[in-house]
Structure formats: C-alpha cells, structure tokens
Amino acid sequence: MTAVADREAAPPGGPASGRPGQQSRGLHAALTVVRLGPVLLLAIIMAVLAVLNPLFLSPVNLGNVGLEASVVAILALGQLLVIVTAGIDLSQGSVIAMSSIFGALWIRELDLVSGWLVIPTMILAGGLAGGVNGTLFVKGKLPHPFLPTLAMLMVARGVALIVSGGQPITGMPDAVNLIGSGRIGYLPYAVVLVAVLALLVYVLLRRITWGQWIYAIGGNREAARRVGVPVDRVLISVYVFSGMCAGTAAIVVSGQTNSAYPTAGNLMELSAIAAVIIGGASFFGGRGTVVGTLVGALILGVIQNGLNLMNVQSSWQYVALGTAVVIAVELDVVRSRLETRLRVVRTEETEAGT
Amino acid sequence: MTAVADREAAPPGGPASGRPGQQSRGLHAALTVVRLGPVLLLAIIMAVLAVLNPLFLSPVNLGNVGLEASVVAILALGQLLVIVTAGIDLSQGSVIAMSSIFGALWIRELDLVSGWLVIPTMILAGGLAGGVNGTLFVKGKLPHPFLPTLAMLMVARGVALIVSGGQPITGMPDAVNLIGSGRIGYLPYAVVLVAVLALLVYVLLRRITWGQWIYAIGGNREAARRVGVPVDRVLISVYVFSGMCAGTAAIVVSGQTNSAYPTAGNLMELSAIAAVIIGGASFFGGRGTVVGTLVGALILGVIQNGLNLMNVQSSWQYVALGTAVVIAVELDVVRSRLETRLRVVRTEETEAGT
C-alpha cells in the first residue's frame, strides 16, 4: 500500500512567492481596473475615437451621442428584463411606430396638442402591445416568445400603417419635442429620461422582490414555479414593461422628428438586443445588468457617431460597425479572462503570504 | 398503524371501461390523424385558403407557392441545424446578397456567364461567411452566436454594397435562371432543389454521426464535450453549412431575378427562423425536424400567397400574417395536447381491457 503523507501541516507553498506586499498592490490596482468591465471597454473605444477625431469629445457632440443612443438605451432597458427571463421581444421597433401613431391621434382627430394626453397614450399603447405579447406567450402556452413577438412585429407595423393611412402626423406637443430634442446646457432631456428610467429599472430589478423573481425565472423557470413565484404573472408583466419602454422610446422618436410616422423604429429591436448582449446578459436567461445594458447601448451609439463624424460611406459603415461590435465583445471576453486570472493570482499571493 | 392493503392483486379498474374494442378503433384513428402534427396544420390552413379563393388550389398556383417558399425553405434547412445546437444565424439574408454578388463577379469582371463558375462560387462564398461566423463564435469564445452573426449581417451587406458599387449585376447563366424560375410541367426546379437539399439534411441529421452530435450538443453542450464529441469543430461546421444554404438560396434569388443585387435577401433570416420554430424546433436546442421545418416554411409561403391572391393590402397583410402565424402555432399547441390526452386515454383503455 502506498503511504500517503498527511499534508495538513505542510504549507501549500509553490512557485508563487517573493515580495507579496508590493506585487499585491499592483495586482489589486489591476483587478480594480479590469473589474470595471464594460465601462472599461467603453472608455477604450471612446479613447480610440477621440484620437481619430478630435471633435468627438466636444461637449455638444457628447450630447449628440447621448441623444442618439437614448432610443436604443430605452428599448434595451425593457429588453433587458425580457432577456433576463430567457425571452426576447422582437416587436419593440414596430411598437414604437404604433404607439407614436396612437398618441398622435389626439392631434390628428381632435386637434388636442397636449403632452398630458399624448405622452401617457404612447406609453399605454406600448404597454398594451406588450401585454398581448406576454399573454399570448404565457397563456397561449407558446414554446418561446420569438413567435408571438415576431407576430406583433408584423401586426403593430400593420396597425400603424392602417391607422395613420401611411401618412405621418406632424406637430407634436412642446413637452414631446422637449424630451426629444431639448437640452439643459449640453445635456439632452432624453439622456435625463434614460437616466431616470435606468434608475427605475435598477430598483425594480435589484431592490424589490419582482426583480428577484425575474432573475429566478431566468435561472430556472420550473424551480421558480415550485417555490411559489407567480411565474405567469411576472412574465406577462415583463413583456408589458418592455412594451412600455417602446412607448417611451416613441416619445423620444416623435420629439426628435416633431412627428409620428408609421415606418418609425424599423428593426430597432435588433440594436436593443445587441446592446443588452454586448452588456453581458445571457440569452439563456438569469444574467444581465442595467449598467452593462447602458454601456452596450452607448457602445453602439458611440461607434455610429464616430463613423458619421468621419464621414465613412454607408457601405463601409456596415462593415465598420459589424467589425467594431465583434471587437468590442471580444475585448470583453479577454477582459473577463484576465479578471479570473488575476483573482487566482491574488489568491495564490494571499495563501503564500499567510 | 394504518394498514395499507396490498393492491398488487387487484386490477386497477376505474371509470374508463365499456366497449374497449370500438372506442379503441376510433381512438387509434384520432391519434393517427393528430400525430401528423405540423402536416395536419398545413392541411387545415390550405383547406381554409382553398375555400376563400378557388384559384389557390390550381396547379400553377401551387407551383407558385412552392417557388415562393423555396428561398425561405433553403435558408430554414440551414438555420435548423444552427437552432438545434441552441444557436442562431442572423446573417443569412445579407449573406444571400454577398454571395450572389460574388458569384456574379465572374460575369461582371470576366464576362464568363457560366453556371459552372457562378453556382459553386455562390455556395462557397456563403460557406466562407458561415465559417467566419462559426470561428468567431467558437474560437473567439463569444457567449452566443447572436453577436457574431449580427455583425456578419452588417458586414456581409456592406461587402455586397462595396463590391457591387451599389449596382445590380444583370444577366445570369441559364443554369441559374432555370433553377430560379424554370419548371418541369407545373413543378418548379427550385422545389426540386429544396427536396434534394431536405433529403441531404435529413441524412446528415438523422443517419450519420455528425447529426447525432448536433443534437447532443444542443441537448447538453458540456456533456457532449465530456463524452468526446469534437464540439468546436461541429459547431463551426454547422455555421458553415448554414452559410452554404444562404449561398444556395442566392442561386434561387438570382435566378428568379436574372441578376445579383446588393439589397437582396433583406431580413429573410427572420422568416427562416420563424419557419424552423413554427416547425417545432426549440430555441434552447436539441429539438427540431426537417419535415417540421419544411412545413413551417410552407405555412409562411401559403399564407403569404393566399393574401396576395386575395389582394390583401400590404398593411393588412402585416396584420393577417402576424395573426395567422400565432394561430398556426397555437393550433399546434392544442394539437400536441390533444395527442398527449389521447395517448393517456389509450393507455387507460389498454389497461382496462387486459
């Protein structure tokens, strides 16, 4: 029989030794930087753009970036909740068009150009579409939300076209225009709106039970059911929320163009989904953060803005945007590996030090 | 202590009794019909359309349906493999454009109007794009194929625009035109192509080891790795195949229009994905069939064709198509429940009978 020595007493030791104190400090700093995660990524991209084009960092332009990213950011915040439950909402873009047209009906039909009517109508119309999505998915026992939301992508666009008669409705209330294009100093109101919404989503997702349930459902839907989470109701509410975000985005789009038009928001859901995924959420559910999502939307917005500033031709923009997205995500993969590596090294240090 | 009787000897009995023989036969027939699954669904939809419009069942129109569904069907067969591995390929539509332009370069640059050059070039170009997708996803350790294929959606479109200079290239070889618009009697060549491809995919997926591995990876990727499946290589090959399907679809599209143009195939991947999901595959991987996929593509094609025949306006078509998709999938949900129910009843019968 091979006698195996009792190693309990012996210190683990190993190659990792030397001046633990100094190394540790460097390590600690490196870890802190690397753990900034997507924010770090955004900083890198912005630095590159600033070097390529000095205009990029001007306050007005940063305001533009914020304004341009705001619609995608608002959609992405709604999409985030959906994706955390392992779902998808393909209808957001069309719902922008539908809810902005519905909101604008007050103007076209009754000539009531009032933010107090138009804004809530848009949000509610979006919520309604989301409610249909959620109910079809949950109560209709459909296997995946891809189908009901794809159907809504078509239906909402159709309804927008039918109701509007294919014609834009121009002349939004001042409140809507302010949200869409107004600024406080350099800061667009739309960015303030995004910040408020992000805070709200953060609270909903991380501070109250409902958010906890969303993560639980994404992690293990069957288990959530077993421990008494009202899975169906939570899922429906998530799609309603995503629709309401589309309705909110409709306000910004209408304000930006001073009009509601039935072709608005085409395919914006793809950008929103991309933002959420770039921000580190998982399509398989249970993972995703508000900050990551905002950063994802900003990354897309920043790249787009940079390409426009440099007057890159549209066909080259496609290539550049696609490439940049891949590089950004690839950087994040490298970053998170580095983080794991650094953690292990720190553990080694600590153990060797004690 | 509560004495619980030994029930082994007692027959289970229960409410399900009566004339098992007769009931059984009815049951058996019902089960057979219900188990036809998506095919049953397609039959119902076609019956409805035939009643609404007598032109629908004319052989010419059925040929039209086949022709119109063929592009989506070809894409969907590639997408099926991807979805069975729990992936997604968003780039197919753009890859159609890119590979048709690449194929047409022989014509534009060297005036070589030959199917022997154009056709393989298109397929290879598609495979190349798929290879890039797969490699980025697998070797780049990206968390989900959504991102690389979304990037390819943009890049391939950009490349198509750049290479073509935004201009269509007209005048395809006869072979391409034949595949795209030729017919044997009423039967379009494109439908024959779909049939051949479907058979090939069926064999790959169900009869050889590679297909087995695809299902295994979709069922449990980590387990597949543990039992020695070359997961990375299989995944890459699946994206290559999906790209080659897009290249094949490019042949049909170019043949239908006698030209290659850089805006071709826009968003067709969404229809392809929808076809696969309508056909019963799961987004979470491991499930999906060739027949279901074909039926899914046909359902979409049939509905679209019916709406065109009835000259439904495009905005109403959006509404009708969306609604029809939901109804179709909902019917399938009801159908599969009925199937389970019938099976249980039959088991009861059998047990009561013996």
Added chain:
Amino acid sequence: MTTTTERAPGTVPVLEVRGAVKRFGAVTALAGVDLAVHRGEVLGLLGDNGAGKSTLIKAVTGVHQLDEGEILLDGERVAVTSPTGARNHGIEAVYQDLALFDNLDVATNLYVGQELTKPRGWRGFGWLDRKAMRRDVEERLRTLQVHLPDLKGHVGLMSGGQRQAIAVARAVAFARRVLILDEPTAALGVRETRNVLDVIRRLPEEHGISIILISHNMDHVVQVCDNAVVMRQGRVVGSTRPSPETAQDMVAMIVGATEGAATKGHQQ
C-alpha cells in the same frame, strides 16, 4: 425507531392520498396509490428506481396533476393545482432534482418565493431586506453544519453536497405542516447526513410537522421513520414499522422477491 407517536385509531391524517393515478403517455407512473401521513409522523416511502415515488410526491406538491384520485389535508379534499397552492397549505419539499437557481447566491436561493421584505407582506413589490435574509441564512446553515466557502457564490458552481444541503435548508426553513424529502441525503457527506437525520427526528417532536422521507438507505429509514410504505411499479405493495429486524423484509418488498414479505411485514 426512536419516537412513536401514539394515536387513536380514528385520528384524521394530516395528508392523505386516495387512488392516485398518473400516466405519462404510455407510462403509468402511479396506478392507484393510497397513502396517509399523521401529525408528527415520519413516514418512509420506499421503492425501487422508477417505482413512482417522486411522481407521487410531485402530485402532492402540485407539480403534477393527478389523472385520477384525490388529495386530502386534515380530512378535507383540496385541489392542489400548483406548487404555490401546496406551499400555502404548509407543504414544503426537497425535490430530487433540487430545483435550485444556479444563477443566484445561497441566501437568495433560500428565499426566492418567500422573500423577506420591508414592509413585510408586500408580495412582489416589497423592498428586499437582504441583510435580514443573509443573517437568517447563516443561522440556518449552521444547524446543518454545511461548509460553504463563499455564501455569495452562485449555487451553480457549488459541489453536489453543498447544493443538496442548500435545498434541504430551504425546505426545512419554510415547512409548517408537511415536509417532503426526496432522497435528501443522497449527495451529503457523513456528518451532513447525520445532521439532516437529526433534523428529521426533531421537527415532528418540536413543531408537530409530519415528514415523508424517500430514501434507498434502510439504515436511515430504520433510524428515523415511524412507518414505511413500499411502492413497486406505481402501486403500494406493503407497509411496515421499520426496525432493524424488518429491514430485510422491506428490501424484499422493494425488490419484489417474495410476495409474502409484504404480509409478514404487516403482521409483525
């Protein structure tokens, strides 16, 4: 056998299942099962693999709906249509597949569906009281003496035994009437198993909770169960009062070696 709650013969069982039938397509998992658990009783549920034990308890907790048969709580017929319903009736379970949330940390896992909030009782919209939950968790886990290196780590990354301990801790924490344990010690170490068995013995005594224990380990059954029921192929084929002497009989009943064993067990 440690404690034997003496009961008048007519006592109404806390939980009773009558004529339970459950079919999955062509497979008949339950072919007419009767079962009764009394207050403070620890009932062993034995049987071979695939006998239908897990299916039976899933029917009781509302995960599955019975095709036929009924469930009675304290003598009243109830329709347990969902796990939420069962939880409201005070029934908790440790499922064989554990039903954990791999993406959440230990504390969160224990409280999902029963979160502590400020203000209390605001279902869904209460502010999460994470501090209180984390405090509670540590106490709970101390009882079971599981070694968890990192309470904030995701449960998905924990070892098999750590995961099972978390699932057991969760069920023990919230059971008020009936606690169902589906092979709760299968992945547990020697000491952790001992602790869980202790808990099983203590809960009925201290809180009058009834327990159904599914186990393949005869020693454990003998140690903690007041009664044992044996299932085979979806039926109850016998019951006995577990003791070191009847252990062999139980095994015989489970395996289906001798029909007589069932009767012998009874008459004992």
Added chain:
Amino acid sequence: MTTTTERAPGTVPVLEVRGAVKRFGAVTALAGVDLAVHRGEVLGLLGDNGAGKSTLIKAVTGVHQLDEGEILLDGERVAVTSPTGARNHGIEAVYQDLALFDNLDVATNLYVGQELTKPRGWRGFGWLDRKAMRRDVEERLRTLQVHLPDLKGHVGLMSGGQRQAIAVARAVAFARRVLILDEPTAALGVRETRNVLDVIRRLPEEHGISIILISHNMDHVVQVCDNAVVMRQGRVVGSTRPSPETAQDMVAMIVGATEGAATKGHQQ
C-alpha cells in the same frame, strides 16, 4: 474487503496525480493533492462535502485544467487537456451531475461520442448503426438490472435512479484503463446499488481496470475498496485500508474530528 491485489512496492501506478492545485477565483478547491491508483485497484476517495473530490477527478478527466501539478499515466507525464484526451487514454467517468443528454433516448445517450457506425471508424461521417447500438444497450442494462419502461423515451423524463443507472452503464461500457465513479449509487435503489457494487468488484478482476470510487457510504467503501484516501479542504489528510474496523477512523478523518485518527488509520 474482498480482493486484495498484491503488488511489489515499486510497481508504477496506472494513474498518478502529483501536487494538484486548482483555484476557482478566491476558492481553492485543490491545495496540492497527491494520489496514486494501481492496476486492478479499487481506490476509495472520501471526504466531506466540498472537500474537492469532484474537482480532483474532473482535473484527471480533462474537464478542468490544473493550475499546478501533474498527471501521470503508467508513469508517464501526460497533458490531459480535454475529456476527449482522457477518453483516448482509456479513462471513463460517471460525473456527479451525470452529463446526460436529456433530449436523447437511452441508447443514443450511451453511445454519443462513441457511436457504432457502418463502416466502423468513420468518425463523424459514418452511417449510424442504430440496430447494433440498441441491441448492445439492452445487454448492458441487463447487467445492472435497471427497470426502464421505455428504452425510446427521452432520458430527461426518467426517474433519478434510472438516469444514474444510464450514466453508470455508459462509463462501464467504455472504460479500458481507469474508471472513475463519482457517487455512482447516490440515487440508486437497493438492488441497483448491489449490482453496481458487483460490477465495481468484477471489473478489476476480469479486465484489470482500476477504479476510483467517490462515496459517502462507508459500508460500500468497506465492501469494495482496496484502499481509501481521505480529503479535507482540498488536501489529502490520510489514507487507510478500509475494513469494518477502520470505518470509524475514516469517518473521523473525514469529519476532521481527531488528527490522530489519520495516523492511526495508517499504522494499522
């Protein structure tokens, strides 16, 4: 203890692990582990929950990469960088999480990665020989005597024990050099457990295969293991030759109650 393969002291071990260290971020799962298994030996690997047993065997099978340390097969250093590599070296494992394909049927599950094809050996592009596989499967399962109502049913719908039996059958079928079993009987019934223990005893004798058995059940360890190694918190804290007499010592080592126990076990 049933069989004791007598060996010259200098025999080269079939599988040896030296100084294995594995860290998961801040958690050190293995803190320098040495282990050796000889030809035809059944080695018990014991330890509390979270001791690092599963991590150790995952490192051996290439699922995890060691941060430090080396793995030797028949005295030669090998780099096991993937489970495929381990499989090629003749190492098979039943993992604690079973690693089954829930969407596939029983036969397919057994053969994924090692499909029988016509013509043989056409990796990836061979025509699946489903008939041969299905025939084989029935034979394999008969040895373990598991009751499966429907061989064509998806494994995802099977009972806990049925699933484990399938995982064990798979590993047993393909092991050529070393078979690693991570709590292989945790979910098994009485008879199935007996059969698996039989197999564990027979394989070394009949085919010279070495076995590493992870188990929390002292009875089983005593019944089938030639040697046992005890881990605690990522280290090996002792080893012993299991027998009814040393069982108590092993428990003490696992729990870490008495340091002396480890030594006592050794000196015995």
Added chain:
Amino acid sequence: ACGGDDGGGGTGDGGGDGGEEYTVAVVLKTLSSPFWLQVAGGVEDGGEAAGVEVTLAGATAETQVQEQIDKVRAAITQQVDALVVAPTQAEQLQPILEQAVAADIPVLLVDTDIEGWDGKETFVGTDNYQAGVTAGEYILEQTDTGSIAVIRGVPGNPSTDSRIDGALETIADSGIEVVADLAANSDRAEGRSVMADILQSNPDVSIVFAANDDMALGALEAIKSAGVTMEDILVIGVDGTSDAVASMTAGELDASIAQNSYDMGRTSVELAVELLEGGTIEERVDTGVTVVTQENAEEYGSQLEEQAADEDVAG
C-alpha cells in the same frame, strides 16, 4: 417557361368582351409612404374615371423586391387584363414581367423604367436621376459656392441613390464642395441624427440635399436644435409630400422636387385602359417634375389635397 401560357391568353380577351369590365392590377413599390399613396390616389381616380376595376398592391417596403415579385406573380395567376408595375429594382423585376407578357398580359411601367426591355407597353414617369439633376440645377440657381451634405436612403436602393447621383453630377463642376455623404435609410429620425453628426464635423455646411422629404425634415430638426439660422442653410428634399409642403409654407424647408406622383398613377391607368380598348399608346410618357419652393408651396399644397388618395388605399 411559364405555366400560365395557355390559360392566360384566353381569359385575358374573354374578360374584356364579356362584361366590358377590365381588371387592371397595379403593383407599386410600396403603399406605406406618402409618395406612393399619392400615386395610388392617381391610380384610383384614373380607374374610376375609366370605369375599370383596379387592384392596388405594394410591398411592405421599397427594399422588399421578393415581395413585389410574389405580388406580380399572384396577379398573373389571377389572369388580370393589364399590369401596371413600379419596379422596386429595374432588372430584377424583368424575368417575372416577361412571364406576364408571355401570359398575354400587357405590362406598363410607372416611375421606374427598365432600360432596354422592349416587352413593356410604355413607361410613365420621370426617372429619379432626372429628379436629382433638377435638384442640382435648383441648387446652382441659388448659389455656386459653399459645402453640401447629401443624405441617402437605404444603401443600394436604386431610386434614392440615383437622385443623389443626379444632383452630385450636376453640381460637380461648380464651386460647391461635398463634405458629407451619408445614409439615413429614408427614415426621419435617422435623418435627424445623421444631420446632427454632420453639423458637428462640418459646422459650416450650407446646403443639404436629402433623397426624400422625410430625411430632409428630420435633418431640419437637427439644424433647428443646433441653433443654425434657417436662412444660412439650404435644405432640399424630394417627393413634395404634404409635410414638406407644410414645412415650406412655414418657411423652413427650401425646396422639394416633386415627381407629380398623382399624374403618374392616373396616366398609367388611363393608358392601360386605352390599350385594352384597342388603342395605341406612346412608348414613353414623361410626367415631368415640379420644383416646389416656399413661393409656390401653398398652391401645390391645395392641389395635393384634391388629389389625395382615399383613406382606405393605405390600408
């Protein structure tokens, strides 16, 4: 190579003889934009005046070539008496239109010509390149120096691309410098954000030409919120939509090149009927372009209102 050969010929004539009621299928690019709704209005009025049945169809977007092909195919299956088509992509539609001709259905093209295809009966419209040239000429009338930014539609969409090309080539030899050439996918909101970015990199931009009015109006919003005075910048769109007219009336948008969409629609149907009744028609009918400016906007606007399509057309 068409299955409809035998059936198509017979009924095509029969329909005309029997009920004196012809069916003319009109397949436009899309029905979801103001421009095409205007065309549709002309088509409806033309059909009503001539007493024929008109079916209107259009793809869901100008870029959906395949959809349009399917719609033409459906019209062939229905064996209509004549086809009026506005091809989304010229050559790409040719094969299916050849099938129509083979089925004895006369084909009239509107808005977009297929150069070199003699299977068509006629072409009604002005080409987009010409509209671009007109825009260029208008710009040169106003100024021959400064810097211009052009905003394209969906990349690769031939109609919007050729508008831009026409304008750029017209001003090529002047002193006007092209400082930005970006795409905004024919979307109003994107027109705004692209313009906002252009104003960053080129604050001195003095001329903006957008390939349609929607993008021009979006660009205007960006110009307004950047605080640039309207007088300092020349903004031109194409299509002459009612929103553009309103903007010109309000003194914001400077000009829009209108392609007389209503006339295109109306004329094409009238010609189709004439053809069916045995007449001969011209090979090419130029409906011309109108340069709508702040001066004539009001007048043009009231004309638009008269010609507006019935509400249900959009449906």
